[in-house]
Amino acid sequence: MSACRICAQALRTRRLDFGPQPVTKKLLRSADAIAPSHPLALAQCESCGTVQLADPFPAALLVPSEPATTREPEGHLDALVERLCALLPKDARIVGVSSKDDTTLARFEHRGYRNTYRLDMQADLGIAEPNAYVESIQAALTPEAGSKLAARLGAADCVIVRHILEHAAMPAQFVAGVSVLLKPRGLAAFEAPDCKASLDHLDYTMVWEEHASYFTGATYREFFQRAALDEIALDSFPHPYESLLVFVGRRAASGVDRATSATGASEQAAFDTFLDAFPSYRTVVRDALRAARQRGEKVYMYGAGHLAVSFINYLDLGPLVDSIVDDAPEKQNTFVPGCGIAVVPSQAIADAGAFTCILGISPDREHVLADKLTERFGEAVRLHSIFNRSPRAFSATAIHR
Numbered sequence: 188m189s190a191c192r193i194c195a196q197a198l199r200t201r202r203l204d205f206g207p208q209p210v211t212k213k214l215l216r217s218a219d220a221i222a223p224s225h226p227l228a229l230a231q232c233e234s235c236g237t238v239q240l241a242d243p244f245p246a247a248l249l250v251p252s253e254p255a256t257t258r259e260p261e262g263h264l265d266a267l268v269e270r271l272c273a274l275l276p277k278d279a280r281i282v283g284v285s286s287k288d289d290t291t292l293a294r295f296e297h298r299g300y301r302n303t304y305r306l307d308m309q310a311d312l313g314i315a316e317p318n319a320y321v322e323s324i325q326a327a328l329t330p331e332a333g334s335k336l337a338a339r340l341g342a343a344d345c346v347i348v349r350h351i352l353e354h355a356a357m358p359a360q361f362v363a364g365v366s367v368l369l370k371p372r373g374l375a376a377f378e379a380p381d382c383k384a385s386l387d388h389l390d391y392t393m394v395w396e397e398h399a400s401y402f403t404g405a406t407y408r409e410f411f412q413r414a415a416l417d418e419i420a421l422d423s424f425p426h427p428y429e430s431l432l433v434f435v436g437r438r439a440a441s442g443v444d445r446a447t448s449a450t451g452a453s454e455q456a457a458f459d460t461f462l463d464a465f466p467s468y469r470t471v472v473r474d475a476l477r478a479a480r481q482r483g484e485k486v487y488m489y490g491a492g493h494l495a496v497s498f499i500n501y502l503d504l505g506p507l508v509d510s511i512v513d514d515a516p517e518k519q520n521t522f523v524p525g526c527g528i529a530v531v532p533s534q535a536i537a538d539a540g541a542f543t544c545i546l547g548i549s550p551d552r553e554h555v556l557a558d559k560l561t562e563r564f565g566e567a568v569r570l571h572s573i574f575n576r577s578p579r580a581f582s583a584t585a586i587h588r
């Protein structure tokens with residue numbers, strides 16, 4: 188597979204290749220259970236510059252084994268809804284594509300917009316698996332499915348799509364599937380993570396098997412220039428860890444044939460640096476953990492979510508981590524796919540003596556956990572973060588340009 192899924196041009200031959208990787212959210216019931224895996228390699232288009240998985244994981248492999256819960260940042264939603272309300276009459280039909288859009292629809296309702304609707308996974312998209320989520324929605328909402336939906340439900344004045352596009356194996360097809368839900372000149376808002384800061388700061392936690400595409404502001408704009416939507420706004424809402432890109436566009440009057448800006452060249456340098464720095468970052472992390480082992484310390488990873496599991500597997504840290512600490516009831520007596528490390532409750536570190544702990548929870552909660560562990564263990568705990576922009580980063584300066 189060497190064609191860009193965004194623009195169909197060639198992918199560059201340079202890859203960040205992690206080899207076969209499991210689905211990180213699917214914890215195992217025994218240490219030696221076989222986790223299904225798929226090749227994971229990060230590539231870049233030589234034309235549009237979009238960073239992407241060379242070969243996305245099949246949707247069927249990604250269907251969660253537990254009901255999915257996500258917490259996408261919401262601080263910017265009032266501003267987004269205000270922008271859209273200025274363009275929409277009070278009786279506008281406003282449609283959300285997934286449960287990620289419920290809080291946005293609620294904001295419209297709060298402002299007096301009563302004609303809202305959220306697509307139903309089973310009835311509207313024909314998705315039967317009870318735990319199916321965005322991995323299945325992106326595949327189901329094809330232009331054909333969208334046309335049938337529009338005929339049955341009526342066309343919409345506005346469609347909201349938060350955090351699905353980056354999961355789409357065929358992004359242009361997915362946007363076309365959403366666009367046909369719209370009335371002529373109807374509005375669509377697509378939100379996705381802005382990966383520029385992660386690329387620039389060499390933060391490898393950006394990579395995740397569920398994200399097929401890794402947009403920056405430049406590549407996001409170029410992507411939508413190819414879609415049948417006229418840009419009204421493209422905002423990057425700042426967020427300390429990962430800003431949010433929101434494209435707002437109007438369904439184009441007729442077939443589009445637009446010139447696109449060629450962003451590839453300027454995006455290539457950032458990706459090259461990201462690739463080039465990976466081996467030295469991995470060495471820095473491994474050396475820190477080996478040193479802990481030589482001091483006789485146990486090494487814990489705190490958090491059994493996808494960020495922590497990916498960090499262990501991508502950096503091949505399995506032999507250097509003793510246990511994974513997580514108090515979530517559903518994760519007790521499980522083992523992490525890829526490395527087979529046991530998940531233990533936080534009680535297990537009570538009498539550990541001196542130890543090293545890698546903080547692998549979400550970056551906005553990291554400092555709270557760090558304070559808690561420092562208060563409880565004082566000098567006995569040495570803390571590291573999986574995030575390269577954390578004050579507890581393994582290598583805040585060594586690998587920065």
Ligand SMILES: [Zn+2]
Nearest residue numbers: 191194232235
């Ligand atoms: Zn491309």
